Amino acid sequence: MGSYLSLLSESYPPKPRFAVDDIPDLSGKVAIVTGATSGIGKETAKALLSHNAKVYVGSRSKDKGEKVIQEMKIETGKEGVLLELDLSDLRSVKKAAEEFQSKEKRLDMLFNNAGVMSPPKEQVTADGYDLQFGTNVLGHFYFTKLLLPTLLETSKASPEWKPRVIHTSSIVSSLADPLNYDTFKDGPARQAKGPRWLYKQSKLGNTMVANELAERYGEQGIISCSVNPGNIRTELRRHMSPTVENVLGVLTLYPPHLGALTQLWAGTSPEGASMNGKYLVPWARYGTPNPIALDQQARKELWAWLDEQVDKFESS
Template identity: 45%
Template sequence: MGAVESTRRFLDHFVPPASTYDPEKDIPDLTGKVVIVTGGNGGVGRETVKHLLLKNAKVYMASRSRDLAEQAIRELKEETGKEAIFLELDLSGLDKVTRAAKEFKSKESELHILFNSAATLGTPLEQLSDEGVELQFGTNVLGPAHFTLLLIPELVAGAKSSPDGKARVVNVSSSGVYLNHSRLLDWESLEKGGSAERSKLGSLALYNQSKYAVLAFSNEFARRYADQGITSNALNPGGIRTRLFRRMGSFSEWFIYTFMAYPVEKGPLTSLYVGTSPETKDANGGWFIPFARVSPHDRFTKNPEIEARLWEWIEEKRKGHD
């Protein structure tokens, strides 16, 4: 796939065909299901929580800010009559992630659906995670991967208690994977000493790289845990107007909010389809695109060699943080 073709694919995601998927009608009753939504206090994550509550799921809203989360929980209770549960989760440091996982484990023995929705974009190039990793990559990739892997026992238990024998991990990526550079992952840019590489790429390219890595982790996780009843799929939610783009500067923010045609209410459609639909219960290692469609992989979304290397990199970073 050349630059022209990858750009075409990127733009195609912004003008998807009309979808017949309707969460209000198509999400089955989720009574008895335990669900975590990361970044659930705002944007697409908040809308995801709302639909899950309406279908009687027990939802943990995993967020960094207690104040914002508790405000969202109050508002959602007014809208749905149901109350989400706050789980403090800061994805910028592995020890912080471990504390969140332990807190969840102290309350629940099963997890049926994990929506890895939280993300950051446009952080200053000099900012790093607690482990010295480029901050967007640390928050969007390493933190969620660590969180997911710590919850394997609960996901396995959730699969065993589910009527369809499955627990689902839903990983929110982006159409930015098609704008990622040809190396797919610039390993030097991830590390503390990679300031020159980060400066060369720039913040937006680093974000696109992190979203490719979300997809790469999802693919590798799918290969490794399918035999335990856990499925893992990645998706692009679409061109949604959210606060994610607030750090990109006034012109870029204006352009995005002007030409990203879809309101936040459209944002959770594909996530909910992947995470709850009976049609997707056997999907594993898939790539889903707006709205509620599966897409074939290509060389910009699937590379087993890089996926395996990323897995090893993540495991090395995780040592001593469990």
């Protein structure tokens, strides 16, 4: 009953306890937002810009990224910086991290926000992984790992500020089964699962990585947490059934600006410095993650597998 009530509360959250106007001045702070050209990512980037952060706008498409940057400049008076990044291609991930590090010596906020949900099952990443797990989990893991030296240097250089890594998860992570490693690449096990099951697994993976990162690097000044942003009406849902979407749109879907609130709370507020290892829910509240995400052994096994994939890529 407790779990059911918790999920109900996350689906129908109370009035927000945090607003964009509560964000402090972010002058001198540097942020990356992946998937920043639409939905929650765009609203997050826009709010950061409006409070004087330097924002790298992660986008798979150069044209779309440049267009959105100009739109946000008109709205905020501030101009973001394009960072071409395709999380479904590890070569693109490495190139983006190297480009960022060639320009910046600090990184105060990393919003691992991009994602795909329930695409056709035949779609896989450039490296042959399930598109959802490869993009949502492996791509972000590799990107974060490459940026760790910059995050750690930021922590040393600015002890008054703890850099934050915010992992966008989902309410469905709480409904996910234990990870099935045989589904991470195509094969009979993956083909036996539906796109929604694979999506839930990837969102659990996001929370597990967030918690493991918190455990490994919290003492070195990095804050890592995961966020259920809420049931939000965004382009992420483009593969969903129109009938289902029409019903959900009436019952539970909220606008993107609300979806950005919880991760902005974690990424910008003074309270965010105490959120290491936390799971956050709409709107700007603490929640309880899937127990699997609290299982140290399960998290370490996932981290080891992700590390192994990255090592294989780098040695190829």
